[in-house]
Amino acid sequence: MEKILSSNTTVANQELLNQCKICGSPAKYSYFGVISCNSCKMFFKRNAERGEKISKCKFNNHCETTISNRHECSCCRLNKCFHSGMQIELIRPSHPKSRVKRKLSTDSIEQTQIVLAKLNECTQFPTLNLLNADLSTLTVDQWNLISNLSHCYDDHSGLSIGERYVREQHALPPRLRFKTTSMIVFIGTIFNEAQLLYKNNQDFLSLSLVDRSTLLHSTTAHTASLSSNFIFHQIGLMDCPTYYNSLEIITHASLIPTAKRIANRLDFDIIVIKLMLAILSFSTISYTSYSNSPPVNLSNTKLILKIQDTYIDLTWRYLVYKYNYQQAIKCFSDLIRCLFAINQAMVEIEEIQWYTNMVDSFVQTTEQILIVDN
Numbered sequence: 001m002e003k004i005l006s007s008n009t010t011v012a013n014q015e016l017l018n019q020c021k022i023c024g025s026p027a028k029y030s031y032f033g034v035i036s037c038n039s040c041k042m043f044f045k046r047n048a049e050r051g052e053k054i055s056k057c058k059f060n061n062h063c064e065t066t067i068s069n070r071h072e073c074s075c076c077r078l079n080k081c082f083h084s085g086m087q088i089e090l091i092r093p094s095h096p097k098s099r100v101k102r103k104l105s106t107d108s109i110e111q112t113q114i115v116l117a118k119l120n121e122c123t124q125f126p127t128l129n130l131l132n133a134d135l136s137t138l139t140v141d142q143w144n145l146i147s148n149l150s151h152c153y154d155d156h157s158g159l160s161i162g163e164r165y166v167r168e169q170h171a172l173p174p175r176l177r178f179k180t181t182s183m184i185v186f187i188g189t190i191f192n193e194a195q196l197l198y199k200n201n202q203d204f205l206s207l208s209l210v211d212r213s214t215l216l217h218s219t220t221a222h223t224a225s226l227s228s229n230f231i232f233h234q235i236g237l238m239d240c241p242t243y244y245n246s247l248e249i250i251t252h253a254s255l256i257p258t259a260k261r262i263a264n265r266l267d268f269d270i271i272v273i274k275l276m277l278a279i280l281s282f283s284t285i286s287y288t289s290y291s292n293s294p295p296v297n298l299s300n301t302k303l304i305l306k307i308q309d310t311y312i313d314l315t316w317r318y319l320v321y322k323y324n325y326q327q328a329i330k331c332f333s334d335l336i337r338c339l340f341a342i343n344q345a346m347v348e349i350e351e352i353q354w355y356t357n358m359v360d361s362f363v364q365t366t367e368q369i370l371i372v373d374n
Contacts, residue, residue, distance in 0.1 A: 021084040022077065023070040025236030026170065032090040034081075037239050039070065039267055044081045047074065048088045067236055068159055071270045138317055145314060148202075149274045158193035158228075162186075162235040178246045188358050190231055194224035195366040197277055203307045204281060205370075211298050215282065216367050221359050223280045225342050229262050230273050238263035251352055258345045265338040268331070269322065275315040276335055282308040 020027040020037040022044075031041040032048075056075055057063060063076035070077055138146075165186050169177045198204050198220075204212065237243050238259075248256050282304055298304055319328035349355050 020067075020236075022080050023065055023067045023236075025067040026166075026239055032086040032088075034085045036081075036084075036086070037236060038263075039233070039236075039239070040077075040081065042267060043070075043074075043077060044086050045091055047078050048081070048086070048091060050078075068163060068234060069270075071234075071268065138314075138321060142314055142317065145310075146271060146275070146318065149278055150271060158190040158231055159234060161189060161193065162231045162237070166235045166237060174242075178240065178242045180246050180250045183243075183246045184250055184354055187228065190228045191224045191358055191362055192365065194220070194227045195362065195369060197223065197227065198281060198366060198370055201278065201281065203310075207304065208299055211300055211304065212370055213367055214298055215304070216370065217363055219281050219283050220363050220366060221346060222283070222339075222342065223277050224359075224362060225346060226273070226280065226339070227277055229342060230266055230268075233263060233266040234270075238266075250354070251349055255345060255348045258341060258348060262338065262341045262345060265334060265341055268335065268338075271318060271322075272315065272331065272335065275311060275318065276339075278311045279308060279315065280339075282311065284308070 018026060018028055019035070020040055021034050022036055022040040025037045025039070027035050027037040029035065032044060036044075057073050059073070061076055061079065063069075063073040065073070065077045065080045169182075198216070204215070207215070232238050232243075244256055244259065247259060284298060284301060284304060316328065316332070319331055322328075323331060
């Protein structure tokens with residue numbers, strides 16, 4: 001009995017050693033003094049020196065940072081990084097010249113800012129005036145819309161399915177983890193969960209049956225791919241080397257660099273991803289670059305563009321609310337780069353039979369739910 005208890009204790013301790021001390025996702029390397037996953041490593045590197053400038057916690061610093069909500073509260077996540085033992089001193093600067101810039105005295109910086117302000121007083125561009133006038137005050141209706149999108153994604157994104165899949169795989173011996181058959185089934189399950197992102201969007205349900213069908217055929221592959229990849233990122237699947245090994249087997253080697261590029265570009269606030277999914281679901285662009293789909297012909301383009309503009313405006317206002325203008329622009333640019341990477345992956349995988357069958361089945365099933373049943 002003592003041997004069994006000792007063995008169980010050893011296994012439990014080993015599992016703890018292989019977990020990120022910040023969010024609990026699988027990890028085996030130490031970064032900045034603490035065993036952590038790649039996502040938390042990059043988060044600490046970007047935010048460690050910001051200190052009090054980072055967004056305040058809305059729940060009095062009582063958030064519990066986990067693999068499923070680590071993007072929700074930056075304040076509590078950063079505090080947990082420090083409490084776990086991460087050290088700013090261990091961060092190596094990417095650009096040696098930045099050290100020289102930091103040696104400038106406060107007085108010199110203030111004088112430079114005063115001079116620049118005076119120069120800008122008479123020659124300020126209209127765009128800058130527009131940004132300064134935009135206080136990004138979200139109305140009650142806009143907060144309600146964000147809340148509805150948030151609940152829709154939380155309830156129907158497949159996050160719980162993904163978390164259970166990762167737990168089950170890590171319970172298996174290393175040789176049996178992430179086998180190709182289970183991977184294809186899992187990807188298909190998560191892919192299909194995205195259909196409910198349409199079903200629970202009241203703006204989408206307000207469209208005519210013809211326009212619903214047209215948008216489904218032209219956008220579901222992209223929305224489902226973004227949603228699925230974000231879930232893979234959230235549950236730590238993209239931190240597992242065996243995931244990429246199996247992905248190479250069920251697709252082909254040329255897709256792996258793109259998959260890793262997507263993994264490096266998915267570290268977004270979860271609300272931002274939800275908003276981007278809403279924007280994509282009303283996209284009027286035909287993605288003929290990777291398929292033989294006909295041009296998108298909509299019966300009420302004006303209404304659809306109005307809905308899309310509403311979500312784009314909402315996304316911008318939320319970004320400015322959460323970050324400053326400069327960070328908001330950077331985040332939006334990163335989102336576009338991420339979409340380009342996902343589109344590239346879809347181009348590279350279009351000839352894989354199980355993937356094309358999965359997309360076709362997904363579109364047919366979603367159309368059955370949203371058009372026939374409504």
